[in-house]
Amino acid sequence: MTDKLVKDRNHLSGIKMTNTVNIIDNGLIDIPMLQLLDEDGIQTDKNYALKLDKKTAVNIHYSMEYTRLLDDRMIGSQRQGRISFYLASRGEEAATVASAAALSELDMIMSQYREQGALVYRGYTTDQFMDQMFSNELDPNKGRQMPIHYGDKALNFMTISSPLGTQIPQASGYAYGQKMAGKQAITMCYFGEGAASEGDFHAGLNMAAVLNCPVIFFCRNNGYAISTPAEEQFAGDGIASRGIGYGVRTIRxxxxxxxxxxxxxxxxREIALAENCPVLIEAMTYRLAAHSTSDDPSGYRSKDEEAKWQLKDPILRFAKWLDAKGWLDQAALDKFKEDTREQILSSLKRAEKVAINPIEDIIEDVYDTPPWHLQKQLTELKTHIQKYPQHYPKTSGRIK
Structure with missing residues (x-):
């Protein structure tokens, strides 16, 4: 009877049998971390055949520099009350920009909220960033989203959604569709280690593994889920061990x-596309900035901790490597940074003067004709704004 069960049940095939009680603990799992540059920007293996040409490397560097300049300006703008909210990516630029650079333009990107660097690399313009963050009438979201909820169909960048982790099972489904359609493309799904505590993470990885979906799950493990340190989130070996548990190829x-x-x-990407399978990448990094403009990191981490990670700054580290190869033109970089600051400020001033969307837009784009109950609510909203105009911006009730 036992022999028949082992033979008939596929999930038992290949399992090594033992007559000893073995408990597998976390100490038996040893997942290494790939590192090709040390903290001084020196290549650790001189013989490594790196597939990174000068043009791509310089583009990555400039995209990271642009992202940091954009972040600094927009944090200042939020503090001035010009926008309501912002999320910076200081310290994590390498994780998002370099990963996006390794993709094809045909690959779909599903982002969490700290991947503006990927959009920068793909060519999202300063004006597009500003129009979205100021929620004006040029914003493709029509002002219905919070700032930093970007999306661009032309750049294959799915619009960001506020609820944490929703993009993970969506990425599995989208990648499955790419496979069924025979497309030579994959889906890249970004998220933080905090989002990996959501149920959507487990559903998404299991779905991708079982259905063989060509998707890369890219986890930015920056040490904190807002104010919660990693050691208070999970006891296992990071997020990489979970990929192995779900039968997903994994890289740290x-x-x-x-x-x-x-x-x-x-x-x-090569593996996901060639074998129609998911791959999990856990990028070990650190968030040098606050979680968002609503956060104060001094309440949960020390200045000494931040100072240690400042020494691992990905932009400075990469610049040293570029300089050693003779690929860093400092004069050109300084000019780029100066021009970029001026461009960002100019675009910001332009965007905040653009009118906001008509209030009627709030009930459009779902139904061909807005149903009566939404029209009734819109009328009530207009009446409310007219009754209490002192509590709303002057343009809040703009009528088409």
Whole structure:
């Protein structure tokens, strides 16, 4: 009877039998971290065949510099009350920009909210950033989203959604559709280690593994889920161990090492596309900025901790490597940064003067004709704004 069960049940095939009680603990799992640049920007393996040309490397560097300049300006703008909210990516630029650089333009990106660097690399313009953050009438979201909820169909960048982790099972489904349609493309799904505590993470990874979906799950493990440190979130070996548990190919990489992130993503994409399977990348990095403009990190981490990670700054680290290769033109970089600051400020001033969307837009784009109950609510909203105009911006009730 026992022999027949083992033979008939596929899930038992290949399992090694033992007559000893073995408990597998966390100490028996040893997942290494890929690192190709040390903290001084020196390549750790001179013989490593890196598939990164000068043009791509310089583009990655400039995209990271642009992202940081954009972040600094928009944090200041939020503090001035010009926008309501912002999320910076200081310290994590290598993880997002270098990974996006290793993709094809045909690959779909599903982002969490700290991947503006990926959009920068794909060519999202300063004006597009500003129109979205100021929720004006040029914003493709029509002002219905919070700032930093970008999306662009032309760039294959799915619009960001506020609820944490929703993009993970969506990425599995989208990648399954890519496979069924025979497309030579994959889906890249970004999220933080905090989002990996959501149920959507487990559903998404299991779905992708079982249905063989060509998707890369890219986890930015920056040490904190807002104010909760990683050791208070989980006891296992990071997020990488979960990929192994779900039968997903897994890579752990130094998330502050541009060339390691680029190489890992490049390799993951090749596997996902060739074998129609998911790959999990855990990028070990650190959030140097606050979680958002609503957060004060001094309440949960020390200045000494931040100072140690400042020394691992991915932009400075990569610049040293570029300089050693003779690929860094400092004069050109300084000019780029100066021009970028001026461009960002100019676009910001332009966007905040653009009119907001007509209030009628709030009930459109779902039904061909808005149903009576939505029209009734719109009328009530207009009446409310007219009754209490002192509590609303002057343009809140703009009529088409």
């Amino acid at each position: 990489v130094d998330g502050n090492d541009v060339i390691a992130v680029y190489a890992a993503t490049q390799h993951a």
